[in-house]
Amino acid sequence: MDNNIKDLPENWKTYSLQDLIDNNIILSHLDGNHGSLYPRKEEFIEKGVPYISANCIEGDSISFEKAKYLSNERAKKFKKGVAKNRDVLFAHNATVGPVALLDTDEDFVILGTSLTYYRCNEKFLKPEYLKHYLSSQVFKNQYLKVMGQATRNQVPITKQRTFSHIVPPLAEQKHIIGKLDRLFERIDQAISLLEENISNTEALMGSVLDEEFQRVKGKGWPTLKFTEFASLRHGHQFRKYDFVDSGIPVVKIGQCKKDGSLNLSNCNYIESSRLNEFEGDRIYKGDLLMALTGGTLGKVTWVSEDYGDLVQNYRVGNFFNIEGKSIKRFLMYVLMSSIFQDLVASKVNQGAQPNIGKENIDNMIVPVPSIKEQEKLVRKFDVAMKNQSKIIEFQTQKLNHLKVLKSSLLDQAFKGEL
Template sequence: MDVPRLRFDGFSENWIKNTIQYFIDNKSIIGHLDGNHGALYPKSNEFSKAGIPYITANDFITGRIDFNKCKYLPEAKAKLFKKGIAKNGDVLFAHNATVGPCAILRTSFSYVILSTTATYYRCDLNKINNIFLLYFFQSDFFVSQYSSIMSQSTRNQVPITTQRKLSLALPILPEQTKIANFLTAIDEKITQLTQKCDLLAQYKKGVMQQIFSQKLRFKDDDGREFPDWESGLLGDFSEFIQSGKSNKRNENGDFVLYGSTGEIGFCSQFDYQGKNILIARVGANAGYLYEVDGNYCVSDNTLIIHLNKPNNYSFFYNLLKFLNLNKLVFGSGQPLITGGQLKNLNILVPSIHEQTKIANFLTVIDNKIAQAQAQLDAVKRYKKGLLQQMFV
């Protein structure tokens, strides 16, 4: 019997499972076209600052369209198109290059033009709830279908004719609506938490700008001003800045091996201990930095900053984040940042007591960001579990 594992009370009817083509033929889906425009495909110089939105898969943002990001066509040009003309309420599915993202088109425009990367599904709302269809496209059942097709080809796409061979499973309309409303409420929570994370990150960025430009200064516990900040080179405040030397990986070892962006394996013996700041030395991530502590190993594609005492690692980590080490990276073929560059980096540093005040203040913000992110991740996992159990 075609019913999901998790179901709302009051519903017992079987779900109707058939191909997309079947639902097109019985007029449940009354429109299904992509943006394959052939000779009309717009050239870069044909776009304008205003007009009719031209939507690509890259404009899909968490189930909606980002109209601030998309391109626009002059209305005279847009009127020439015969295919890929999507309207308010259509469900959009990314089928080419980027496959899988989907969105509901919510717009006051009378229509938009889809690029070759997107397909629209227009529902008879008396038969299919468009929000339900949006979530169905995100379900494991549907994802596994198009993933299986792509695994059999070297091309990352699911053409419109292939889409019509995929299966949908629909309950009666009231159950569709119940599911759609429930998952919409969860998405609204995800949106709220995402905005909270973004606002906290923006707040920290603004605070760091004030702190490291010294527009915001801290006072000691007795309310007195701290001394002026000391100018110097990063090398002056460091015991050493050098590449890691650990090259004997042992996946059965007890000690973490750190690479350019985090843990990459294990070692049987540690080469470094205590606090350090690690920085990606080479490759696309050159300039990325993070803090470590304990007993561990470090690969040779990673730079180690070991500070002189007394200095606060958290302060220096935030200072270097603020200074954006990516701007030091050079080389087009293989981006690189060197220990010599870091040693010669000019910085301003306060006393250890003010360093500690600043570090503690920023840590409080980081903890709030981490807490909000943990809440966001938990809701996303909850939604993922529902998508696995509420659809067949």
């Protein structure tokens, strides 16, 4: 029994997953590790049998809009990872932890390498109950321990079968499902409302910028070519063979956040001894970054902290003001403005990933006032951004409290205290 599982009601039982399989309580437990049967890129088609991965999990359900598809003939060749309606899915590889209950009219779906399915014998174990259990801290503690002993973010199927599972009587399972579903529905509604409020608050800054920049014509600001008041520096185009397990963090688009922070928890690294090779690609506190490709193209980050040695990846742009022509803080607001963002959108190169090149940005024509006027606007914009940040911080705290509440309710449920 797991050390975290104790003081349960007398009629509740604890099994290892292997015990549940041996006792026919779990009818099947397989992952999508297809080996030589793994589908090739050219085998995916527009519509057919869904092929789903961990990135298809949204909340506690599957988004089939994110699925790939295979022909029925090709899908029937798979020997494992063939999931059916009401199977419980667990993401065990790369993005470990998300859980979903499969709800589909399809005869079957195929799992990618990042998913495992649990098929319940509903005479003894309800899938809705198992879904909640796999999302609980009791279960998370077990797979986090396994991940802490490995070099890769994954929980192999063999390890999963050693994990402990709390199984109350069927009537208790139904009680827990009903109580959690009702409580979670209310919490999820509050979370959605807060997320909408945060999104609207973030948009307010854009409204402040738009209002000021829309007055350009009346104020007679001169229009300048981008290279006349600012410059853009690409980072280095690193290759896979450049990366090592630890060393100097490489800042990619995914590391850049709108609040000015850099998320370095899941970044690539280069050897510390190579820092001098990339002197022209280093990132410092006060640098102004923008995503130049992908779904977040145009996202702007003002690096607000000193993170030590950092180097810049190619598709992150680092922007610099030209002394006497612009001040850097004003340049940041130019990049954030709809005037500039619309120019970016009009120049985007569509391909596998949308992107914009340095030449496109260098040739943009942008209204730029005098330094004195820039300083005045920066003071105004900074106040607006500070107020916006306070509101977002308060709303985010409330959002986090609700998420903690969900976790707390799950813990209560699996101690028999709900």
